[in-house]
Each structure stands twice: as C-alpha cells, then as structure tokens.
Amino acid sequence: MRNILAIACAIAGFATQAEVTSITLGLDVNSPYGISEPWITIREGLLRLDYIDSVASLPDRKSATGELRTKNGRVPDVDALRTAIRELGAGATLRGVEATVVGDVVKQRGDLLLKVATTGETLRLAPLTTPVQRGANLAETERNAFVELTSRSNRDALKVRITGPLRARASQGAPQTLEVRIFDFPGRNQNQTKN
Secondary structure, eight states: OHHHHHHHHHHHOEEEEOOEEEEEEEEEESOTTTTHHHHHHHHHHHHTSTTEEEEOSSOBTTTTEEEEEEGGGEEEOHHHHHHHHHTTSSSEEEEEEEEEEEEEEEEETTEEEEEOTTTOOEEEEEEOOSOSSTTOOOOHHHHTHHHHHHHHOOSSOEEEEEEEEEEOOSSTTSOOEEEESEEEOTTSOSOTTOO
C-alpha cells in the first residue's frame, strides 16, 4: 500500500522531499472482485511515474490497500495523488494515504508539528480520526498515540518516527496533516510507552 501511495504521488506531484519510509494507499475500486482485479493496471500505471521507486506486486485484499515507495523518500501531495489514481482509468479512487515519516516534533503556536530535517518540510500533527485500512481494529494505544506524543513533547525538538493517515491541506498554503497512529523514537527503545 505504501508503494502505491508513492506512485500516486509521483503522478500527482510531490510536496517536497522528506524522510518518508513507507506509504500505504487505501483504495476503493469499482469491481465485484475487489482490489485484486484492477491492481495490475494500478501498479503498472504507478510504476510509469518518474518519482515512484517501487510498488508492491500484490495488494492487501482484506484491507484494500497497496504499498509503494517513492524515490528520495518524498512526502506525496494527497490531492495530487487522488487525481493521479483517478486518472489511471482502473476504476479506483483514493480512500486515504498512510505514511511513516521521520522528523523532529516541535510545539509552535499551540500546534504540534513534525519538521523533516532533510527538507525543512513541516507537517501538522493531529489525533487519529479514521484509519486508511478497511476493517481495521484500532488498539487503545493507537487511539491515544497523539495525546501520548503531546505529553512527551517539550520546547526542545524530539526526533520521532510517526505512522498515520496523511491528510490533504485544509487550505492553500497550509501544511498537510499527519494523524498520529503509531510513533517511536529511532535509535531508542521502540516501545512507544517508554522514552
């Protein structure tokens, strides 16, 4: 799924380069057989994009998702990706995008932000609303991840890896939003409940 997102981003264009380690695309398809039937067309279309590094050979049928990776780990523009998927002609629409992004969490004017060191790109952080994976059963730690991350953030930047739905800009010029589903601290204990 993450690979699909990267491909869609390439078609639609990228916001800027960033430390994106994975991308999952949630797709709705117009097929009685689910995502498997149009996947070949979707995959081949995404692989033709200059910015797509790889796309999973098979989708996850249960969650109706597909993985992809972008070249240079770029953060995709969700709106552009939505347009690119629709224009593939495979009868697919983008339900959502989940990304795993590494950056520094900072508080600024009451907002919690993720700043990507390699590009300076900023994503607004928010609580999880709806997962990208169809039929997902969320754990309590996933529902409360944003609150937990907020409680650990202080004035100093905190290096973190965050996984969650990537949402389109609320308005032109605003940053995209990354909803916090899971987080950990690269190079530290990987249990999100301990620092």
